[in-house]
Amino acid sequence: MKLFLPSMIAAAILLTGCGSSSSSNSVDNKVTEVHAIKPADVAAYVADYKELAAKLAVQIDGKSSALEMLDFDMEEGVIYIRYDDGIIVLGFDFENEKPKNELAVVRHNDNENALVGEGIELLEQDAEFTLSGVIVDQKTTGQYDFEMVINESLFSGGNSQLVVENNSAFLSGTLGTKTYIQFKELLLDHPSVNRIVFNSVDGSVNDDINMHTGRLIRQAQYTTVMNSDGEAYSGGVDLYAAGVTKEYQPGGKLGVHAWCCEGDKDAGELGKNHSAHGAQLTYFREILGKELGPEFYFFTINAAPADDIHLMTQAEIDKYFF
Template sequence: MKLFFPSMIAAAILLAGCGGSSSSDSSTTTTAEVHTIKPADIAAYVADYKTKVTENNVQIDGKNSTIELLDIDMDEGALYIRYEEGVIELGFDFDEEKPTSSLAVVRNSDNENALIGEDLQVIEQDAGFTITGRIVDQTTFGQYDLTLMFNESLISGGSSQLVVTNNSAVLSGILGTKTYVQFQDLSLDHPSVNRIVFKSVAGSVNDAINMHTGRLIRQGQYTTVMNADGEAYSGGVDLYAAGITKEYQAGGKLGVHAWCCKGDKDAGELSQKDPAHGAQLTYFREILGKELGPEFYFFTINAAPADDIHLMTQTEIDKYFF
């Protein structure tokens, strides 16, 4: 599966680290260094993200709570948002780049009974969205005022978790700017960690910063680990590839496909000379070498279109990673 987030919400795609070309003129690809986010601008980019995150919150019945992304369902058109006392399911129109008036709240104390949004108003501002109205308990018919405020950082941050156990950190969730911050903190707070274990990594909603997260993995000299019960897709494969050494157990899933899109074409439909490949080519040259890096990149984007996924075979894994 390949999912695209419109530009206002995120500068990238879910499950989208690897892109491609269907042509065979790889010798003509540019070797210029290209970055979607220039290395010199990363500090300011992350600082801006941290500021925006503090503006995301929900107020229910007069009680404020911070919020964070839990999951994304493109098929159902919904964001799942964690808050202090439960989960908010918010309808989202990914084509129009804005929330709908569909909302439900499930509290931790009452996970069998959803509070349904009524008379909701969606206000769009330059900085994001404000949703006001009320939620109604479908059993007691109790009513509670609701105000939900969020900006693009809610989605572009992702939902990743990085859990430290002894000398390993277990990575799961959707990759984004939050992941970059987690790896920054990991190197400072847990210098003894030298292994990144991929548990269940769905991909990236912010490929521009995800490549810099991969650079943190390489700079930190981490070993990346895919166990038999692990899985990583697209942007997750980008990070796995960044390990200074890599471990893999048969059964682990590494899924790749083309990124979407330039105009109406996904990466696999573009000429290899297209400058849209520049940032990915720069990244893969750094982590896999000047020859193998581009070869791997073009393999991934030819392996499956943007709306599909290709699980790498053992032969492919051995070729590119071992």
């Protein structure tokens, strides 16, 4: 269950999560255990991510900065990347999954003026992209050298934050491999934490690792908390469900929908026994039980298509979580 962004950029990439599988609510509990990433392979997967993420960088006029994905807009064909001093707006070919040599830079201290790329060259090597050239200040016509390196880790890492206060950790942002790493560090560095409070979680850009993040939450026996002003969508609901106990205050938003896609179909268009359901069914059996887990999964993928969201009612929250 992936990303739902109720932000100004509504056409976010990978609107996936829970949708419509079949009109039947019957569940086959004999499905073989399935993992998109096998538990034994998670450590190597994370190590590979860290190696790639360490290469993400931009240099503007000789000053270096790390990069973090901020948002996507498929209709406009751009991705938004955060760096130390502002935001980079990068043209992106979503169909072919590669950047364009079109970009602009908006600095925090001058957000009404863009530095626009000119003569940007795009080099692809071993699934890594380097963009280099100059960016031109539209007010002063000043030019600055520009070089940026991006790769797959920019998209799969997410931009989540996990902030510790006393015995609680407050979770916000978009979930991904970075979130898994944050929870591993939380377990090591803050053993007194026993509550995960969901502030605003818009979903996940990496379901495969997100399910293992949920397993960390269950193994640590954390209580997951949704306050009246909190919200969690799609992959965020997967993590909320993983709490060994759960707290919920009326007004908190839990949003579910179909994940996308298997071929050209979202989960709502796949038969109930389709193999693509396997990893999610395995996960929900683990955290909600062999009967309720699959029932909840099929509820979510019937609740809304991949490009929409269903806010769970109090009755649905009570049924599945309490």
